Amino acid sequence: MNAAPTATAPATPSTTAIHVSGLVKTFGRTRALDGLDLEVATGEVHGFLGPNGAGKSTTLRILLGLLRADTGTARLLGADPWDDAVALHRRLAYVPGDVELWPNLTGGEAIDLLARLRGGIDAKKRAELIERFDLDPTKKGRTYSKGNRQKVAIIAALASDAELLLLDEPTAGLDPLMEVVFQDVILQAKAQGRTVLLSSHILSQVEKLCDRVSIIRLGRTVQSGTLGEMRHLTRTTIEAETALAQPSAASPELTALAGLPGVHDLRTEGNRVRFAVDGAHLDDAVRHLSGLGVRSLVSHPPTLEELMLRHYGDELSELRHGRDQEGTGADADGSSVPEATSR
Amino acid sequence: MSTATDTAPRTGSAREGGRGAAAAGGNALAGTGTLLRFALRRDRVRLPVWVLAVFLVSLSGLQKAGQLVSDDPAEAADMARTLSGPAMLAMTGPEHYLTTFTPASVLSMLMLGYGAVLTGLMSVLTVVRHTRADEETGIAELLRSGVVGRHATLTAALATAAGANVVLGLLFAAALPGTGLDGVTGGGALLYGAAHTAVGLVFAGVAAVTVQLSAHGRAASGTALAVVGVSYALRAAGDVGSGALAWASPIGWAQRSYPFVDDRWWPLLPALALAVVAAAAGYLLSTRRDVGAGILPPRLGNATASPALSHPLGLAVRLHRGLLTGFGTALLLLGAMYGSLLGDVADMLKDLDQNLREALTEAGGSMTESFASTVMLVVAVVASLAVVMAALRPRAEETAGRVEPLLATALSRTRWLGSHLALALGGGTLVLLTGALGLGLAGAASAGDGGLTGRLLGAGLAYAPALWVTGGVAVLLYGWAPRLAPLAWAVPAYGFVVGYLGKLLDLPGWLNDLSPFGHVPQLPSADMRWAPMAWLTLLAAALVAAGLLGFRRRDLETK
Structure with missing residues (x-):
C-alpha cells in the first residue's frame, strides 16, 4: 500500500497504448460519454475509476469496436478500434464485468473457444491458472456461479499472450482469496511488460496494482495522473509526538503552525499534535514541525477513497x-x- | 468449483425439503393471488391479443362455410363429397360433420382443429412464460424468497392460462349466435367454445409437466408444442383412416364433441380429466426438484474443447444442433405419418366418379400427388419455423451478453453472424429434406410407387429458396432493427394462413403472392417453374447481404 514506487513512475508516457480524446456517445436521450479523455502508456497498469453509470464500460466497448463513438477520437495500439477491430483483437484480451457463458458448453470449452478465436492458448499457462483460480473446467456454463463465470473469462484472457488487457471490473463476484490471486496474476502480467487498463471501483485493488489512474464521472475525465500526483493535490494527515512539555493549541509555537497556509484542523492531546495539510504546503509545515523537536512522526497520505x-x-x-x-x-x-x- | 459452492445446492435442497414439509401445513399457495394479479398485469396486452386472434381465425371460416353449403341438393352433395376427400379430411376434421350439412357444422369441421392448435399454443406459451422462463432469468428466485408458497407460481400460471381459455370459450358462446350463420344454436355455440377451452386446459397441464423436466424455457415449450403437434397429426391420421388414432388425441376429442351436429358433451370429459392429471403430475414433479433446476440433472462435460470448437462454425453447430435435430426428427415422423396415408388416398380415388376426380385435381397431377403437395406445404412451413428460430438465435445471444466476449476476439462480425446463418439456412434446408424424405419413403411404401420418394424429395427441395427468403427477412431485421427481429415470425405464420387456409377459404390470389411460399411450384402435382426459384434465391441473397451490412454498421446491444 506504499505510494513510493508509483511516485517514481514516469509522469509522461514514452509510447501510448491507448489514446482517447473528446469521446462522446449518446444512447437516446442519455449522454453516456461527454467528451472523455484517456491516455494509457505502454507497459503501465492504468486504473479506470468511476461510479456505476459513469461510462467506464461504454468507453471499453468503444475501444473494442463494439460500439461506435458519436464524436471524438480513439486510438488503440496505433490503430482505429472500429475499422481495425479484428487485427487489434489478436493483440488484446478482454474481460467483461458481467460474463455470460453458453449454458451447454463447459467452462473449459469456453476458455479454449475464446482463446482459440483470439489466436491460440498456452496450454501450460491455462492449466496453471485453472489450478490457481480453483476452477472446475468440466462444469456446464449454466451451473457456474457469477464468480466462476468471471474466472473463466479471466483465465481465457490471461492464458493468452495479448500485449494489452482490457479488464472491466473483472473481479466482481470473486471472493477475497481469489482477489489476491488476481492481483498476483496482474502484477505478473505487468512484469512481462503488458499494458493493462483496469476499470474498477475496488480502491485497494487499484492502489495495489495501478501506476496511474483516471477518474471519470458523468462521462467525463475529472482527473488523471499517478496516485502520487493526485495525493499532492489533496491533504495529508500528520500525527507527531513533540518535545514540547505541555503543548496546547494556545501555545505560541503551535499557533504559528496552525497559522501556516494550508494547515487545517490542528488538535493536541498530551504531547501529541495532529493536523491536516494541503499537499502544496507540506514542506513548510514539516519544516516548522521539526523545530518543535519531533520524537515520532506518522503521516497518512490521502486514501483513494478520499x-x-x-x-x-x-x-x-x-x-x-x-x-x-x-x-x-x-x-x-x-x-x-x-x-x-x-x- | 470450490467446495463451498459445491455444497450450496445440497443445503439448498435440504431447506427446500423442510419448507415442503411445512408447506403441507397449508401455506403452499401463499401469495398466489398477488402472483396472479402480477401475471395478468404482465399479460394485459398479450393475452387479449391471443384470445382475439384465435377467435378471429375461427371466424374467418364463416364466409366459406356459408358458401359451401348450397341450396341445391345435388350441388350440396358434390360439395360434401369434396369435403370428404382424404386431403380435406386430413386438413379439417372427421367426416361425421357432413351428416348434418349446415354452414354451422361445416364451420365446426373446418375450423375447430386449427382453433384447438392455436389454443394449445396460447396455453403452452403462457404457462412456460410464467414458470420456467422466470426461473431461468432468476426472477423466480427473487419472488420465491418472499412470502410465496411452493405451489403458488405454478398455480398462478395455470390460473392465468385457464382464465384465458375460459374467456375464449365464452367469447365463442356469446358471439357465434350473433353471426346469423345457419345451423348455429346457443347450445352448440357453448359447446364449440367449451371444446376450445378443454383443449387449452389439456395443453396448459402438459406444459405444467414439461416445465419441470428441463431447466430451460425453450426446451419446455418445445416439448409441450411437440405434444400439440403430435395431437394434431394423430387426429389427422385418425380422420383419414379408421378414426381410432383420433381418439388418442385431445384435439380429436374436442372435434368429436360434434358441435352443431350431435352436440355431445361427454368427449370433453377425458380432456378435463387429462388436464387435471397432467397438472397434478406437474405439481408432484415440482416438489422433487430445486428452484431453477430441472428433474434431469446437469452432467459434467469435457475440460477442454474439441478441435471443432476452434472456429465460429463449430460453435454454431453446438448451439443449433439440438434445435435442428429436434425439428428434423419431428418432421421425419410427421412426413412419414402423412406419407402412410397416401395408399388410402389412392384407394379412395377408385370409388369416385370421373367428374369429381377432375374437380379434385384441378391443379393437375393425380389425387395422390395433390395430397402430397398439400402436405409438403405443411412440412415446408414447419421447417421454416426452424429457420426463423435459428436465425433469431444471434439476437438471443446478443441480448444475453454472450456475443461481447466473442467479438472482442479476432472474430469479425460477418464471420460470427455468417456462421449462425449457415446453420439457419443450411440446417433448415436439411430439416426440410428430412420431412420430404419421411413423406417420400412412407408414401412410396404405402402407395406402392417406388419413384415417389425421389419426386417428393425434389418437391421438398423446391421450397428451399422460400425458406432462405424467410431466414433473410429475419437477418435483415436483426441487422438493422434488432428489436423488431421477432417480426420475422410473421413470414411463416402468413405463409401458412394464406397457403393452407387460403385453399379452404378461397382467399384472393394476390394475398398468396405476398408469401414466399406462394411462389413455389407445388410439386409434384404442378409443373416445375425455374424462374421463381431463381429470383427467390436472389432475393434471399440480397436480404442476407443487406442484413450483414446493417449488423456491421450498428452498435452491439449490451447488457
Missing part, C-alpha cells in the same frame, strides 16, 4: 440538490440518475 469522495462529493450534493428541486420526478427522469446515487 480522492474519490472529493470528486463525487460535489456530484452527490448536486444530485441531491437537483432531486430536491424536481420533487418527486417521473420514472423516466429517475432512470437517468447514475446508479451510485439512485440505489
Whole structure:
C-alpha cells in the first residue's frame, strides 16, 4: 500500500497504448460519454475509476469496436478500434464485468473457444491458472456461479499472450482469496511488460496494482495522473509526538503552525499534535514541525477513497440538490440518475 | 468449483425439503393471488391479443362455410363429397360433420382443429412464460424468497392460462349466435367454445409437466408444442383412416364433441380429466426438484474443447444442433405419418366418379400427388419455423451478453453472424429434406410407387429458396432493427394462413403472392417453374447481404 514506487513512475508516457480524446456517445436521450479523455502508456497498469453509470464500460466497448463513438477520437495500439477491430483483437484480451457463458458448453470449452478465436492458448499457462483460480473446467456454463463465470473469462484472457488487457471490473463476484490471486496474476502480467487498463471501483485493488489512474464521472475525465500526483493535490494527515512539555493549541509555537497556509484542523492531546495539510504546503509545515523537536512522526497520505469522495462529493450534493428541486420526478427522469446515487 | 459452492445446492435442497414439509401445513399457495394479479398485469396486452386472434381465425371460416353449403341438393352433395376427400379430411376434421350439412357444422369441421392448435399454443406459451422462463432469468428466485408458497407460481400460471381459455370459450358462446350463420344454436355455440377451452386446459397441464423436466424455457415449450403437434397429426391420421388414432388425441376429442351436429358433451370429459392429471403430475414433479433446476440433472462435460470448437462454425453447430435435430426428427415422423396415408388416398380415388376426380385435381397431377403437395406445404412451413428460430438465435445471444466476449476476439462480425446463418439456412434446408424424405419413403411404401420418394424429395427441395427468403427477412431485421427481429415470425405464420387456409377459404390470389411460399411450384402435382426459384434465391441473397451490412454498421446491444 506504499505510494513510493508509483511516485517514481514516469509522469509522461514514452509510447501510448491507448489514446482517447473528446469521446462522446449518446444512447437516446442519455449522454453516456461527454467528451472523455484517456491516455494509457505502454507497459503501465492504468486504473479506470468511476461510479456505476459513469461510462467506464461504454468507453471499453468503444475501444473494442463494439460500439461506435458519436464524436471524438480513439486510438488503440496505433490503430482505429472500429475499422481495425479484428487485427487489434489478436493483440488484446478482454474481460467483461458481467460474463455470460453458453449454458451447454463447459467452462473449459469456453476458455479454449475464446482463446482459440483470439489466436491460440498456452496450454501450460491455462492449466496453471485453472489450478490457481480453483476452477472446475468440466462444469456446464449454466451451473457456474457469477464468480466462476468471471474466472473463466479471466483465465481465457490471461492464458493468452495479448500485449494489452482490457479488464472491466473483472473481479466482481470473486471472493477475497481469489482477489489476491488476481492481483498476483496482474502484477505478473505487468512484469512481462503488458499494458493493462483496469476499470474498477475496488480502491485497494487499484492502489495495489495501478501506476496511474483516471477518474471519470458523468462521462467525463475529472482527473488523471499517478496516485502520487493526485495525493499532492489533496491533504495529508500528520500525527507527531513533540518535545514540547505541555503543548496546547494556545501555545505560541503551535499557533504559528496552525497559522501556516494550508494547515487545517490542528488538535493536541498530551504531547501529541495532529493536523491536516494541503499537499502544496507540506514542506513548510514539516519544516516548522521539526523545530518543535519531533520524537515520532506518522503521516497518512490521502486514501483513494478520499480522492474519490472529493470528486463525487460535489456530484452527490448536486444530485441531491437537483432531486430536491424536481420533487418527486417521473420514472423516466429517475432512470437517468447514475446508479451510485439512485440505489 | 470450490467446495463451498459445491455444497450450496445440497443445503439448498435440504431447506427446500423442510419448507415442503411445512408447506403441507397449508401455506403452499401463499401469495398466489398477488402472483396472479402480477401475471395478468404482465399479460394485459398479450393475452387479449391471443384470445382475439384465435377467435378471429375461427371466424374467418364463416364466409366459406356459408358458401359451401348450397341450396341445391345435388350441388350440396358434390360439395360434401369434396369435403370428404382424404386431403380435406386430413386438413379439417372427421367426416361425421357432413351428416348434418349446415354452414354451422361445416364451420365446426373446418375450423375447430386449427382453433384447438392455436389454443394449445396460447396455453403452452403462457404457462412456460410464467414458470420456467422466470426461473431461468432468476426472477423466480427473487419472488420465491418472499412470502410465496411452493405451489403458488405454478398455480398462478395455470390460473392465468385457464382464465384465458375460459374467456375464449365464452367469447365463442356469446358471439357465434350473433353471426346469423345457419345451423348455429346457443347450445352448440357453448359447446364449440367449451371444446376450445378443454383443449387449452389439456395443453396448459402438459406444459405444467414439461416445465419441470428441463431447466430451460425453450426446451419446455418445445416439448409441450411437440405434444400439440403430435395431437394434431394423430387426429389427422385418425380422420383419414379408421378414426381410432383420433381418439388418442385431445384435439380429436374436442372435434368429436360434434358441435352443431350431435352436440355431445361427454368427449370433453377425458380432456378435463387429462388436464387435471397432467397438472397434478406437474405439481408432484415440482416438489422433487430445486428452484431453477430441472428433474434431469446437469452432467459434467469435457475440460477442454474439441478441435471443432476452434472456429465460429463449430460453435454454431453446438448451439443449433439440438434445435435442428429436434425439428428434423419431428418432421421425419410427421412426413412419414402423412406419407402412410397416401395408399388410402389412392384407394379412395377408385370409388369416385370421373367428374369429381377432375374437380379434385384441378391443379393437375393425380389425387395422390395433390395430397402430397398439400402436405409438403405443411412440412415446408414447419421447417421454416426452424429457420426463423435459428436465425433469431444471434439476437438471443446478443441480448444475453454472450456475443461481447466473442467479438472482442479476432472474430469479425460477418464471420460470427455468417456462421449462425449457415446453420439457419443450411440446417433448415436439411430439416426440410428430412420431412420430404419421411413423406417420400412412407408414401412410396404405402402407395406402392417406388419413384415417389425421389419426386417428393425434389418437391421438398423446391421450397428451399422460400425458406432462405424467410431466414433473410429475419437477418435483415436483426441487422438493422434488432428489436423488431421477432417480426420475422410473421413470414411463416402468413405463409401458412394464406397457403393452407387460403385453399379452404378461397382467399384472393394476390394475398398468396405476398408469401414466399406462394411462389413455389407445388410439386409434384404442378409443373416445375425455374424462374421463381431463381429470383427467390436472389432475393434471399440480397436480404442476407443487406442484413450483414446493417449488423456491421450498428452498435452491439449490451447488457
